[in-house]
Amino acid sequence: MWLPQLPIERLTRENSRPGRTAPPAKKPFALVGSDTHGLTLAAVNVSGRHAGLAPGMRLADARVICPALLTAPATPGEDADFLEALARWSSRYSPCLNVDGPDGLWLDITGIAHLFGGESGLLTDLERRFAKAGLGVRLGLAETLGAAHALAHFARTTPCIAAPGTLPETLAPFPIEALRLAPETALLLRRLGLKRIGQLYDLPRASLERRFHSKEAAERVLRRLDEALGTRGEKHAPLLPAPDFVARLSYPEPLISHDGVLAGLRRLSHELCGKLTRAGAGARRVVLWAARTDGSSLALEAGLSAPSSAPAHLERLLKEKLETIDMGYGVDLMTFAALAVEDLHPEQTGLSAAARKPGPEKLIDALAGRLGARTVRRLFPQDSHIPELAQNTRSAFANLPAWNGEASQKPPRPPLLLARPESLAVMAEIPEGPPARFTWRRVNRRVVKAEGPERIAPEWWRALGGGARQRTRDYYRIEDEDGCRYWVFREGLYREPDEDPPRWFLHGVFP
Template sequence: MFDGMQKRVVSMWFPRLASDRVLRIRQISGPFALTLKEHNANRLYCLNETAERQGLYRGMSFSDARAFCPDLISATARPDLEARFLASLRRWAMRWCPWVGIEGNDGLVLDITGSAHLFGGEAEMLDIMRSRLIHTGLSVRIGLGDTRGAAWARAHYGEGAALADLPVAALRLDEGTVTGLKRMGLRTIGQLSDTPRAPLARRFGSELLMRLDQALGAQPEQICPVVEPPHYGVRLSLPEPIGLEADVMAAIARLLERLCNKLAKQQAGARVLCLTLRRVDAAAQDVELRLARPMRNARSILSLFQRGVTDVDAGFGIDQIRLEAVQVESLPARQITHIGTRNPDRRDDLISRIGTRIGLENVHRFLPADSHIPERAFIIAPAAYSQPESGWVSLHPRPVLIFPPEPIVATGNRPPTHFRWRRTELTTGRTTGPERIAPEWWLDDPNWHRGLRDYWRVETRQGRRLWMFYTPQNPGWFVQGEFA
């Protein structure tokens, strides 16, 4: 479409992006700076114009800054929030052209080829950009050029200057290269372009010439727009308010079909869903659904919403329903074969159903742990956020129920013939053992202060199958578990 048309690029530089973001919310008339800890020292990260006029600068020690400017107001920098803010500015800039990329951590680059005439020309477009950004409280410098490098150079070193008159630092070079060029007497881009290339390449490497060619247009440089992540949200506005549970569930079913189709196209599944029901009085109620596995089957998910919808107060009616998958995981398609009929997802679906009643985080499973001590040989983890282990390795059987050791009265190093446990007289029928277990000497466990343990499986004539141990170093008998 644009074959033969001269490429035009706009570079937006926000020199005070971090401080402007904070000052848009918190108005401060005096000197203000954001600080960031670097190499165990608190330094100025970004500051407003008032602070710069008082001699403060980026990278300055915060203690020195307070000595120079006692009235300095400071706050801690949040680079993560600044990145999100810059991403929102990128989305805003897409009103000017579809090709918008992020330049570093404080700039944007726009390919406005073929779109300037929609706003009255390039000059008018830049004026509108600048006025709208300044109106929102942002400091901005805008450069225009035939290449990305030229636009960046004008935004940072002179908006209306000729490219040849700009300093060599405008070529996006590192400080060492800029210093070396100045020592050779090469201070502007024009002087650099008139210098023989071979000596420059031998001394400074190929990156210098690449940056020069990119700025002059001899070497192309692409503008890569950021790919928007898929949004998994659907909404339904109702012509008439509804309040019956059956009507709400029918509306949710329609939304789930649309949402699951979106998920299927991206081969993804929802782990957390948020249902928002807006009433006619503008109040809204949320129903959150957490799943034990990523799902995109509308029919299976719909039944899990039933309990949450039942507890909703519809008031005078619901006129809008919104459904969003707020946490999504990969769910690729699986090959269906004729071998095997077991459904590995049934367990996770059961966990999801139980979780809707008691909370997904309250459903636990046992997982093996790397320890030969019986009470440390397992951990308890949330079932929805862990995978079952098939590698339970034990040379000797372990009881289903393990509890703290309970002493019994007995003598000798073999299980007693008769003993009393939990107010019950028991008679030994059959025994298996012993299995000697030594304590973990590298851990200080008061439960193992008696030393070695010789474990026995004891089947009593009364039907109890106990797990007992004897401590030979400090003689005594204990019951620690019971087999099913």
């Protein structure tokens, strides 16, 4: 199975939702990636090919050929994930399958085709389903993986089926590139006058080896030829099935009390977390499904702000919801599943449970369960030296914030910052130093201790971008005669005669 337009078709599928712009179909469009030669075309739509463009072409050359070319950045990682998802979906046709390069799949349908009305019926059904999903696919079926690959990529019609025992005759007119050779190897064979696969059949193998720079290069050509014709076996490992993170529990007699259901949830949590632990994964979203004896059912879902495989934590998320459900005539089947999982990275812990530092995840998950996932938010770092711009808030269920260790290297910062720095009236001022007396919120305070300054320069690029002009800040940690500690700063410097006089602000308080 070859999907020649996979990157563009995947992008079209994702951007076909309301509010998004899909790639143009009637205008030249290409996805651009970068390699050692600079920016190159990674994929080109049909209109772009008609304009003379092709994958691998440099972007500068493509602009010259087609000035109206529209582009977007290529995302090979997302394409690979989408291709693997297609392979797993294709398991309806075969349990033995895998990806084939960046834009292909292979299926072993030995003993399966009769379930779909024969080989032609299977390929027709497969092509129809892919077309319904907006994906163009070329299909080739043969006795060997190499021959099927050649049919999918180079046959004039699709789907193309090679009759049993006819591989030499079928592959003979195909170009030498159909053997899955490296581009430089195929180019060398063409320079030697070997343009078709059939020309290799009667060529003495020793003579072919003498025409290559190394014996290994000639051996690769012969191995690909033998694999395509079936005279040499080819290893093709199937795609491992996705782990099934599901725990099920059935009862011979229906449960009519909430205590019994809670006990079942506890048992299911331990079973599910055991599977997650063995796979080195943690759940990010779980669902508990319960079937009642009258044929009805209910489903309770919960999200986690960080991957977890702790049974007690998963049980606690659903316990309160489970206590309020209607048992009806009793529950006779319960299923607990992890709908979304992530890798659970090992962490260094203390020698005892008391020495471990609990994270905020349990509190976040509990609050989200009561208040709603959209209500709970957490801080995320932002690239800025200005304290009030160094962080922002996002959903608590977004990817974990990547806080680095730079904060520990800075002077102490107060845990509580004001929403906006509040102006101070400084009555006794030390030039280039902290204030001796100041008034904040109508209360006069005398400074007895001070540390600093910590200078933060303005971010000049914000002014270039149209933002408000900033001034240099000198921060001080001060303490008044009542023992209250503050974080204040002077905005501006005294040695700037052309600027406004410096002003003082209070930005935070220490506990």
